[in-house]
Amino acid sequence: MKEVEGLSSGAETFEDFVRVMRPRLTRAFVGCRGVSDAPDAAAEALAFAYEHWERVRTMENPGGYLYRVGQSRTRLRKPPSLPLPAEVNLPEIEPDLVPAMLALPESQRTAIWLVHACGWSYAEVAEATGASVSMIGNHLSRGMHRLRRRLEVDSNA
């Protein structure tokens, strides 16, 4: 798994913080808000960080916290709109990956997206979603099993 340079940004200034955090949050929000709304959610989260910078800058995991902020400030009750792999110039990726992801329960989809598509650790996902680490592992394992079954790939893939 790609190691993401800690969600604790280590940024000295808000500008540095934004530079590091904006792409991470945007990618994370794509999984729950879709490509079109993810920038809004990231903007909401960063706006909160701007308003509460003295508090946010000392957090161990501001990314997880801001993920929750962005989620609560931009609500959506339908599955996110995600482009097909071919639309992002990835024809080698299974075309069914996106519909298979969208068919997952939200909790499983969120865990899979943040861990595999965004490279977050279980602990970071737990912080971001308010669930326990063991529960994240549970969501991930069940979700990946369903994804693989749907995509008919080897379960060891």
Next chain:
Amino acid sequence: MRDVAEQLRRYGEAVEEMAMASPGLAHPHPEPRRRGRHVLVVAGALGLVMVGSLAVWAARDGTPSAEVRTSVPPTAEPRGPGTPASVSSDMGGLILYGGVPLSTRHDSAVVATGDLVVVWGGGIEGPNFGRPELGDATFSDGAFLDLASGTWHPMAPSPLPAAEDTRPVGIWTGDEVLIFRGSSGGAWDPTTDTWTDLPPAPGRVTRAFWTGDEVIALGADATFRLGDGGWSDLPAGPFPPTSLLDGTAVAGVWTGSELLIVNKSMGDVVQVAAYDPDRRSWRSLPDGKLSFGSMAIGAAWTGGDLVVIGYDNDVAALDLQTRQWRALDPLPVVPQESVPRLVAVEETIVAHQGPGVSVLSGGGWTVFPVDQFPFGAPEPGPGGTVLTFGLTDAEGSILGVFDPRRAVADPKRLQIGFSSLQLDDSETLRSMSSRNEEGARTPITATITTPEGDCTVTDVGAQQPPAVECPSEVTSEKLRSQLAPPPG
């Protein structure tokens, strides 16, 4: 490409590029936002990086403004400054929040959303609580505590009818707090302090669980999906419908993938079944045993074990991997005619039963005097805490936020049978127990380590102080002087 995880990683990178290329972030948003909210466009702050500008607001009318805002923007949080909670703590690991802007009550729905603790509904039977002046009442209002600022805020009036005399049930979906009372329900949005009426449930909701996608409601024996989903009947399981069972004999826990329902049937048998909401199907799990007695039970999920407690303080755990039951140390408190309640904080168990709040962690049980806590059923709180809300001996209702793992690190006040024991800095709790031996329960005993050696403090019944045995009579006398009968 066969590796699903690798496909996801590459797809994630590609959609990040696409999303980051969205023009919405690089410039003030030219249109009113989707929900008509004021939104701070962080393009300004981002612009420090990209174009050197400052934060810019997009106003409700969509007119871009060049005004630089550094104060808290209109975040669609209509709450005012709130009223500061009176915060107190006379016990390690327990913080009490008073100043609740609600009438005195108990049996409220208490729900943690992360940063907020929501208290809604409840009632009072004043005469039963020694407060006849309060009379009898059922309430349909609520308030929430912002833990970050330590302030209470009243909630907007709810759409739930006021007439039903039923304890409300509350759950957090990640976006909204859902409150059910009887068959009525409402969804409260903490970001806007607004309610949405929910369609009536097909029965009285006694317990509710959020799966991440839907609500499973016991009592109503139904599931509910937000949006246009509505209510659906829960498929028939191995038990009779929960609406037909004694409510105190049924407990449920959500494991993250299944709802485990526990039913204390007649005799000493505990039946367990698991409902998988993805498959909409049930599976049976092995029966367990608790001592014969009242049917009331409580249950909690540790992440691997289903832990069940009975009225007689028997505790047993079912390992879901091995499907094996095992007996745990019985709760060392005096049984009372009440419904025992359990909450798990990972592998730490908190039990609310009898004259104590008990914590089972690696080293065994620790029992704290219940008079330190608000009188109310424990609910899961934020950050590994447990919440209790209700009456105390003092005026009004109060919210307790209890960190059990911190509390057991160095407990200084213990409940031993009917008495409490105050330890000083030189004394520490070694163990508390009340074992089952040949079908009989041994007396509740605490072993206290003192500078002189270990002492035992043993409950001998309601009418007498506990027996104390130490290496010397001087130390025994000292410990006896630290004992106190329960208030009242």
